[in-house]
Amino acid sequence: MLPKVETRVVLVGEAARNGALVKALQDINTPYIVTDNVQELGDGENTDFETVFVLTDFDSSDYNYLYKRENRIIGPPVVLHCAAKREALHFSCRPLYSTTMLNLSLCFTGFRNKEEMKNLVNLVHHMGGTIRKDFSTKVTHLVACSTHGEKYRLAVCMGTPILTPSWIHKAWERRDDVYFHAGEEEFRTQFKVPPFQDCSLSFLGFSEDEKTNMEERTLKHGGSYLEVGDENCTHVVVEENSVKELPFSPSKKLFVVKQEWFWGSIQMDARAGESMYLYEKNDSPAMKKAVSLLSLTTPNSNRKRRRLRDTLAQLTKETEISPFPPPRKRPSAEHSLSMGSLLDISNTPETCKSSKPSKSSTPVLSKQSARWQVSKELYQTESNYVDILNTILQIFKLPLEKEGQVGGPILAQEEMKTIFGSIPDIYEVHTRIKSDLEELLTAWHEDRSVGDIILKYSKELVKAYPPFVNFFEMSKETIVRCEKQKPRFHAFLKINQAKPECGRQTLVELLIRPVQRLPSVALLLNDIKKHTSDDNPDKMRLEKAIESLKEVMTHINEDKRKTEGQKQIFDVVYEVDGCPANLLSSHRSLVYRVETIALGDQPCDRGEHVTLFLFNDCLEIARKRHKVINTFKSPLGQTRPPPPLKHIALMPLSQIRRVLDLQDTEECVNAFALVVHPPTEHENLLFSFQLAGEETIKSTWLRTLCRHIANTICRADAEDMIQCTDPDSLQVSTKDMDSTLSKASRAIKKTSKKVKAEESLFHVTCC
Structure with a gap:
């Protein structure tokens, strides 16, 4: 056995005059000597002692003398640290001034100046840290001068902190603080490498507001921005939905990336890998028109009508959602799919595939009833609603709750609870409702009870909804506040709201769906009840189900409702003369009013002035009353002037299958059309209009209409409901709408019968 060597501490110069240092050596029972001449003891010839030199300056002649002779050198902070921990003096083969980086393992990347690198390595060693040449799982921190390179990418993937060289320099400045450690999160986060360091970004295809916002965030996260085409640009961020082709040929060194790369980098607080987000030129052929042009010269009117019907069916094909697979068709029939064919669905259970009922069997005919149609609509909206709730949970809530997020948690637990509330409970109960409705429609019979399904879950609805709806305003305010204050949350929302599942809707717009859902279900149940015969057992069950939903809604704070739009309903x-009484509803509000001229024979005669009142869940259609009628006094002696409008129809938005933006041509200007399918009809109807006046912008009106249709049927892709269409294919024209003579002749024609009726009534009253 080797003889035990005694440790001898030598306090050099200023260290000997440090009272705290002398006391620390006494506390750990370590003998020491004092010297001002290190040459007397630093020649390394004495082997009876393990000599440890304590120096206050690692940049002095004494340090250089001892270091060249491989003496063991430590700084005063090491002695003080060991005394505080009641430990023996740390052994280190290298000079150790402090324990500021003890147990830290560092790796470097992006350095080109060898002297700078050498200096940083020495500082790390002096503070007790270790250096690794290659990046591995043992590396605790990456010190980077660039966001390029394999080491940087590995550190991002593994969640390793990536810091600037300033972190080492600032830690060295605090080397004499015994209780300080460079690995403290609060300290090191000040020196994170920003995601866009040494990057120059350009933005293509964004609006001015979006571009300004992204440029400001680029500067905030360490980058710079240039105009598109600048040769010093490193990245071009492209809005892939609006840019179909690049206006230049990018160089090999230039990254052309989608906007998700930009927001993903901010969310991770690190530069994302470009390979996953590269923008690819769209060379695919343009989308074919859903509507083929119809010949207007054919003398066969029945053929025109048939083609028009097929055109409308084709337009609504994508919007049809059913729990059942569509029936097989011959290839020749693929292009002439109509709504009627979608209703010819076999009710044979999957367990009885050998059974093949004929298309004319009773169950199939019963499915074409208005009661089945509305019940199917209830299922469709319920299925869409469940999908949206699932999107909220899968796209937003679960990723935010995920542990080990790069850069740490995006939101605090309190904020998560405030934003999402009882959404999981609402999702769970509606998933079961959807399953029961699907089973009911699969084995449909007119006596099957829809009301029982709602009654079955009424207690769970009472429990789940009020907590969320009552605090929805607080939830919305929390989202807005966090988006402003937390850049990573803002980037998270930007990334996910651009996904197809969200239909470009914000989280707030998706979260408002539970607020709207129960009133929509009550409307549909009421519609089913209207089409249920009095001798059907489900009639009473539906009434009880509607009452149960009203009970749920009474638990919701009335102060949360929007009152301004409701007041306008009374106006x-x-x-509107003859306006239905059920238009008045506590959940309904007026959204938009549009003046139009009818272009077809539905819902009223061509040339009629029609006013459309858009509510959040329905559309009131009223025509202008003829002035000649107003010249007669009412036989009831009313002094109040008669209403200027006449009620035509109150149409639920769920009946609108497609909104058509008719292209402006010489024959048709500023027009649009609605493809409508009432539950009592087997074919689609076309309502076409021309906007009257210049105060209404067609694009704004159509987007607003589609957004509320999507809200009603619980769809996220509101913009996809608008289809730009050639008016000739639908036989729509505005050619004679501006003719004064034409207007007069139409007015005379439309009012002649009503004038005669009023005259008869007038004569009878006088007699």
Whole structure:
């Protein structure tokens, strides 16, 4: 056995005059000597002692003398640290001034100056840290001068902190603080390498507001921005939905990436890998028109009508959602799919595939009833609603709750609870409702009870909804506040709201669906009840189900409702003669009013002035009353002037299958059309209109309409409901709408019968 060598501490110069240092050596029972001449003891010839020199300056002649002779050198902070921990003096083969980086393993990347690198390595060693040449799982921190390179990419993937060289320099400045450690999160986060360091970004295809926002965030996260085409640019961020082709040929060194790369980098607080987000030129052929042009010269009107019907069916094909597979068709029939064919669905259970009922069997005919149609609509909206709830949970809530997020948690637990509330409970109960509705429609019979399904879950609805709806405003405010204050959350929302599942809707717009859902279900149940015969057992069950939903809604704080739009409903009721009483509803509000001229024979005659009142869940259609009628006094002696409008129809938005933006041509200007399918009809109807006046912008009106249709049927892709269409294919024209003579002749024609009726009534009253 080797003889035990005694440790001898030598306090050099200023260290000997440090009272705290002398006391620390006494506390750990370590003998020491004092010297001002290191040459007397630093020649390394004495082997009876393990000599440890304590120096206050690692940049002095004494340090250089001892270091060249491989003496063991430590700084005063090491002695003080060991005394505080009641430990023996740390052994280190290298000079150790402090324990500031003890147990830290560093790796470097992006350095080109060897002297700078050498200096940083020495500082790390002096503070007790270790250096690794290659990046591995043992590396605790990456010190980077660039966001390029394999080491940087590995550190991002593994969640290793990536810091600037300033971190080492600032830690060295605090080397004498015994209780300080460079690995403290609060300290090191000040020196994170920003995601866009040494990057120059350009933005293509964004609006001015979006571009300004992204440029500001680029500067905030360490980058710079240039105009598109600048040769010093490193990245071009492209809005892939609006840019179909690049206006230049990119060089090999230039990254052309989608906007998700930009927001993903901010969310991770590190530069994302470009390979996953490269923008690819869209060389695919343009989307074919859904509507083929119809010949207007054919003398066969029945053929025109048939083609028009097929055209409308084709337009609504994508919007049809059913729990059942569509029936097989001959290839020749693929292009003439109509709504009627979608209703010819076999009710044979999957367990009885050998059974093949004929298309004319009773169950199939019963499915074409209005009661089945509305029940199917209830299922469709429920299925869409469940999908949206699932999107909220899978796209937003679960990723935010995920542990080990790069850069740490995006939101605090309190904020998560405030934003999402009882969404999981609502999702769970509606998933079961959807399953029960699907089973009911699969084995449909007119006596099957829809009301029982709602009654079955009424207690769970009462429990799940009020907590969320009552605090929805707080949830919305929390989202807005966090988006402003937390860049990573803002980037997270930007990334996910651009996904197809969200239909470009914000998280707030998706979260408002539970607020709207129960009133929509009540409307549909009421519609089913209207089409249920009095001798059907489900009639009473539906009434109880509607009452149960009303009970749920009474638990919701009335102060949360929007009152301004509701007040405007009374104005509509007074303005429209014959307006249905059920238009007045606590959940309904007026959204938009549009003046139009009818272009077809539905819902009223061509040339009629029609006013459309858009509510959040329905569309009131009213025509202008003829002035000649107003010249007669009412036999009831009313002094109040008669309403200027006449009620035509109150149509639920769920009946609108497609919104058509008719292209402007010489024959048709500023027009649009609605493809409508009432539950009592087997074919689609076309309502076409021309906007009257210049105060209404067609694009704004159509987007607003589609957004509320999507809200009603619980779809996220509101913009996909608009289809730009050639008016000739639908036989729509505005050619004679501006003719004064034409207007007069139409007015005379439309009012002649009503004038005669009023005259007869007038004569009878006088007699």
